[in-house]
Amino acid sequence: MTSLQSELGEEEGIAEELAESQRAISIAEFFEKNKHMLGFDSGARGLVTAVKEAVDNALDACEEAGIPPDIYVEIQEQGDYYRLIVEDNGPGITKEQIPKIFGKLLYGSRFHKREQNRGQQGIGISAAVLYSQLTSGKPAEITSRTQGGDEAEYFELIIDTDQNEPEIDVEETTTWERPHGTRIEMEMEANMRARQQLHDYIKHTAVVNPHARIELREPNDHFKYERATDQLPAETEEIRPHPHGVELGTLIKMLDATDSYSVSGFMQGEFTRVGQKTADDVIDSLKDRHYGRELAWQPPEEKKKRDYKAFLEQAVSNKGADATSQFATNVADVVSGRERVSHQDVVEIVDNVADGVEDDHDVTFGSTVRENAVDAVWGLVTGTAEGEDEDAPQEYRARDLYQMIDEATTSRKDDAGIKGLADRIAAKLVREDGHRDRFTYDELAEFVRKSAEDTEEYDDVTFGETARENVLERLWAIGRTVPDDAPDVSEIAGDRDTASELLEAMRETDIIAPPTDCLAPITDELVEAGLKKEFDADFYAASTRDASVHGGDPFIVEAGLAYGGDVEAENKATVMRFANRVPLVYQRGACATTDVVKSINWRNYGLDQPGGSGIPNGPVVIMVHVASTNVPFTSESKDAVANVPEMESEIELAIREAARDLKSYLNKRRSMQQRREKQNKLATILPEMAEKLTEVTGRDELVIDDSIARIMNNVLVEREVEDGTVKVVVENNSDTNADVDVTDIVSVEPQDTNGAQVVEMDGEWFVKWSETVSSGEEATLEYSVDGDAEFDISVEGVEDELLTVNA
Numbered sequence: 001m002t003s004l005q006s007e008l009g010e011e012e013g014i015a016e017e018l019a020e021s022q023r024a025i026s027i028a029e030f031f032e033k034n035k036h037m038l039g040f041d042s043g044a045r046g047l048v049t050a051v052k053e054a055v056d057n058a059l060d061a062c063e064e065a066g067i068p069p070d071i072y073v074e075i076q077e078q079g080d081y082y083r084l085i086v087e088d089n090g091p092g093i094t095k096e097q098i099p100k101i102f103g104k105l106l107y108g109s110r111f112h113k114r115e116q117n118r119g120q121q122g123i124g125i126s127a128a129v130l131y132s133q134l135t136s137g138k139p140a141e142i143t144s145r146t147q148g149g150d151e152a153e154y155f156e157l158i159i160d161t162d163q164n165e166p167e168i169d170v171e172e173t174t175t176w177e178r179p180h181g182t183r184i185e186m187e188m189e190a191n192m193r194a195r196q197q198l199h200d201y202i203k204h205t206a207v208v209n210p211h212a213r214i215e216l217r218e219p220n221d222h223f224k225y226e227r228a229t230d231q232l233p234a235e236t237e238e239i240r241p242h243p244h245g246v247e248l249g250t251l252i253k254m255l256d257a258t259d260s261y262s263v264s265g266f267m268q269g270e271f272t273r274v275g276q277k278t279a280d281d282v283i284d285s286l287k288d289r290h291y292g293r294e295l296a297w298q299p300p301e302e303k304k305k306r307d308y309k310a311f312l313e314q315a316v317s318n319k320g321a322d323a324t325s326q327f328a329t330n331v332a333d334v335v336s337g338r339e340r341v342s343h344q345d346v347v348e349i350v351d352n353v354a355d356g357v358e359d360d361h362d363v364t365f366g367s368t369v370r371e372n373a374v375d376a377v378w379g380l381v382t383g384t385a386e387g388e389d390e391d392a393p394q395e396y397r398a399r400d401l402y403q404m405i406d407e408a409t410t411s412r413k414d415d416a417g418i419k420g421l422a423d424r425i426a427a428k429l430v431r432e433d434g435h436r437d438r439f440t441y442d443e444l445a446e447f448v449r450k451s452a453e454d455t456e457e458y459d460d461v462t463f464g465e466t467a468r469e470n471v472l473e474r475l476w477a478i479g480r481t482v483p484d485d486a487p488d489v490s491e492i493a494g495d496r497d498t499a500s501e502l503l504e505a506m507r508e509t510d511i512i513a514p515p516t517d518c519l520a521p522i523t524d525e526l527v528e529a530g531l532k533k534e535f536d537a538d539f540y541a542a543s544t545r546d547a548s549v550h551g552g553d554p555f556i557v558e559a560g561l562a563y564g565g566d567v568e569a570e571n572k573a574t575v576m577r578f579a580n581r582v583p584l585v586y587q588r589g590a591c592a593t594t595d596v597v598k599s600i601n602w603r604n605y606g607l608d609q610p611g612g613s614g615i616p617n618g619p620v621v622i623m624v625h626v627a628s629t630n631v632p633f634t635s636e637s638k639d640a641v642a643n644v645p646e647m648e649s650e651i652e653l654a655i656r657e658a659a660r661d662l663k664s665y666l667n668k669r670r671s672m673q674q675r676r677e678k679q680n681k682l683a684t685i686l687p688e689m690a691e692k693l694t695e696v697t698g699r700d701e702l703v704i705d706d707s708i709a710r711i712m713n714n715v716l717v718e719r720e721v722e723d724g725t726v727k728v729v730v731e732n733n734s735d736t737n738a739d740v741d742v743t744d745i746v747s748v749e750p751q752d753t754n755g756a757q758v759v760e761m762d763g764e765w766f767v768k769w770s771e772t773v774s775s776g777e778e779a780t781l782e783y784s785v786d787g788d789a790e791f792d793i794s795v796e797g798v799e800d801e802l803l804t805v806n807a
């Protein structure tokens with residue numbers, strides 16, 4: 001095999017030779033070679049993708065301008081080529097923008113917006129132009145007329161792939177009958193093998209965009225989807241990113257770019273849902289991570305109170321007896337009244353009391369006096385005061401820790417073991433004077449780990465993972481956030497570790513979900529309506545979740561189910577996927593939506609699922625819509641949603657919500673089916689038994705008309721007519737109340753109708769009566785008729801399987 005080395009020659013300068021062949025690649029050149037990444041991998045698919053890009057843009061543009069979309073798509077056969085025409089009634093595109101939009105990849109208005117749009121990257125339509133010029137050699141033709149413009153602009157252009165810039169062949173003004181809008185014509189090498197996908201795309205687009213009129217004209221076919229509503233989707237607002245889910249690189253970029261000096265200003269200015277309070281919480285959490293916390297200890301018990309006083313009095317000199325005594329007493333009172341105090345707590349107590357005494361006695365407690373007082377108290381709290389034993393600092397802390405460990409470990413540990421652990425941790429916490437017991441979480445974790453290991457080795461007492469974690473959490477919980485200022489923005493931006501601490505602080509702080517006015521979900525009602533429009537099923541369910549966040553972008557997941565009726569029963573369920581109201585027709589297997597559908601145990605919801613995983617079988621359509629300001633697609637061709645855990649979990653919850661309704665429906669249907677079977681059996685057996693009984697006993701024939709209703713606990717409706725009096729009796733044998741609407745249709749005019757509603761139509765009288773009949777009760781509707789009459793009854797409000805009508 002020839003090596004690169006031998007090809008290039010042994011001599012020096014290989015790097016230089018290689019360097020000569022290095023050059024930048026324009027994005028257009030890159031995609032020219034990698035058009036499959038944009039969904040243009042074959043002629044069949046290319047045509048569908050081009051239609052999709054143009055129609056998505058048309059819908060986006062119309063909605064943005066508040067215009068109900070009117071979209072016309074035509075595909076003409078031209079020898080070996082196809083000509084694609086897409087026309088919309090949107091706001092149009094200005095003359096200056098047309099060349100860039102169609103003749104430059106990565107040029108668009110949506111990439112930097114946090115708002116729900118179909119388009120995201122600024123690649124779609126220029127990629128279609130690129131594909132068209134590559135396969136047909138012809139320029140794209142664009143006509144656009146802006147709202148209020150007298151004339152339209154007409155362009156013929158291609159993309160100069162070396163430069164990724166438009167190359168304009170023709171530019172002229174023209175007339176166009178549309179008052180505003182855009183028309184694109186492109187010729188491309190294509191075929192109609194993907195007709196099904198094209199139809200699915202157009203049809204499903206119509207389902208989730210009921211406000212759009214869409215027409216598709218093909219060489220041999222013509223489809224029209226009329227507008228079902230003039231109501232455009234709710235207008236969306238652009239938002240700032242949400243602190244949950246921003247990535248470190250993005251955060252550093254934002255820190256570099258912001259004008260804010262303080263973290264508080266940065267948080268409130270650059271993120272959504274952050275006010276003063278939330279910013280303060282994030283800052284505290286950042287400080288805890290950056291500086292650690294100051295541990296707070298129990299002050300020595302009550303009898304030592306006089307020691308405080310004595311020490312404090314010593315610390316204060318020349319302030320007069322009254323002021324000194326008041327100061328010492330008050331500080332001693334406050335400290336001994338606290339459950340725990342940290343160094344900073346002592347500083348605050350001393351300052352507060354000193355300020356009060358200054359006011360009362362007209363003396364000044366300067367910083368030296370205050371510092372002396374703080375040292376005196378802190379020395380007493382931590383065992384370093386004058387006269388204390390050398391071991392006191394460790395003993396004090398160990399005593400406190402002993403209690404904590406004892407409470408934090410559930411199973412009673414050997415006393416010596418607890419003491420051993422407390423001693424070892426305490427030893428590590430004792431530092432030189434002036435340390436203030438300030439430790440980071442990681443330091444404390446290390447102390448606990450090492451001390452627990454030593455205790456196991458030397459005292460033979462084991463503290464497992466949970467016990468260690470509990471001890472650590474308690475220790476961290478007795479720590480107080482330090483008084484130091486948080487690092488400022490430039491400091492954080494310049495230090496990746498601190499930026500990472502801020503990121504963690506942002507993620508750990510409770511922050512309300514992002515606003516949803518940047519999103520336009522379809523809503524559960526319209527999801528159901530959309531399914532009803534397309535599938536003639538027996539049952540529909542839909543759910544819309546609350547907004548969540550991924551990567552700082554909010555998203556909402558919706559799911560819908562259609563079951564039974566005319567839905568295909570032989571095969572696996574149909575899974576319909578949508579992102580920002582765009583149907584996803586390719587790469588089903590690579591989509592998070594499909595993965596989630598497969599991972600659900602559908603048997604729990606009453607569907608057949610061989611092996612307990614995978615797409616369920618049966619007459620069911622599963623629809624999932626992900627709406628986001630930034631849908632995480634697996635590739636630029638936007639065919640499949642990536643496996644983002646937050647999104648997968650919401651997809652699952654949305655599907656499960658709808659599936660729960662399906663389960664109730666199927667359970668009910670099953671129990672109704674069982675009732676029907678039981679009733680049918682009874683209807684055969686009962687008359688036979690009655691006949692046998694009459695035969696054996698020789699008594700009169702038994703009347704069994706009402707027996708089935710009573711055995712089955714049904715609502716029984718009967719009519720008796722005697723001497724012109726009609727009685728309709730509703731007998732409720734069930735164990736719940738029944739709200740029934742009974743309509744008796746009579747061939748002669750009824751009299752004395754006792755408040756029933758009577759309507760005459762074509763010589764028939766409808767006697768309607770609504771009643772709530774309690775369980776075990778009966779109600780009677782009475783009226784009279786003159787002469788012979790024919791009757792027909794209709795009962796509503798009770799399911800057929802729970803009703804027996806003998807009338």
Ligand SMILES: Nc1ncnc2c1ncn2[C@@H]1O[C@H](COP(=O)(O)OP(=O)(O)OP(=O)(O)O)[C@@H](O)[C@H]1O
Binds near residue numbers: 053058061
């Ligand atoms: N029919 C149209 N009417 C008005 N503006 C349009 C139309 N088509 C495209 N645009 C504008 O051109 C921009 C670029 O469109 P393009 O399809 O290249 O990218 P996109 O839709 O922003 O994102 P994506 O690459 O994800 O499709 C859009 O952002 C929009 O501002």
